[in-house]
Amino acid sequence: MEKVNKRNLLLKLEDRVEGHISDTIVLFQNMEDAFLNEPSVSGGWSIAQCLEHLNSYGQYYLPKIREQMAEAADQPEKQDFQSSWLGAYFTRMMEPETGKGKYKAFKGHIPASDLNAAETVAEFLRQQEDLLMLLRAAGSKDLETIKIPVSILPFIRLRVGDVFQFIIAHNERHMQQAMRNLIRETSF
DSSP states (O other), rough: OOEHHHHHHHHHHHHHHHHHHHHHHHHHSSSOOHHHHHHTTTTTHHHHHOOOOOOOOHHHHHHHHHHHHHSSSOTTTTOEOOOOOHHHHHHHHHTTTTTTOOOOOOOOOOSSSSOHHHHHHHHHHHHHHHHHHHHHHHGGGGGGTEEESSSSSOOEEEHHHHHHHHHHHHHHHHHHHHHHHOOOOOOO
């Protein structure tokens, strides 16, 4: 794994999160619950289910990241970040461009089919704002020494820099899925 400039990485990740916030506000925030809960024409998740799935991961990871970063000493002189092989692998799996496979959601991350869509969208936006603040705070931390337990296998701990990349790639994957649901087949 090659080293990358920490500041550039964090700025790139912030841009992606800001894009998710903007897209959610423009495309989903003021939609009717019925539309947001309508199943995909392909039989997949509704828009609300995609966002609720992401919320379930945010509920796990965001507090853990906040806690571990608060306990870590500031190390602004650490200017580079290097992914672990496992962190890079998980991120590649989730990136829409490189992770072409379909994956089954793990227990605890499978969303209900009838959600309060407005609450789901509001929670997603709140979590994305929280993620943005954590990314900004990470600039003064060593992204390699702070370790976060993986939600599905807590005995595996990934570097916080890898967790940020994984979460944001996972968000991108499901944001694209949710946006595909905006295109509904109509019959004439």
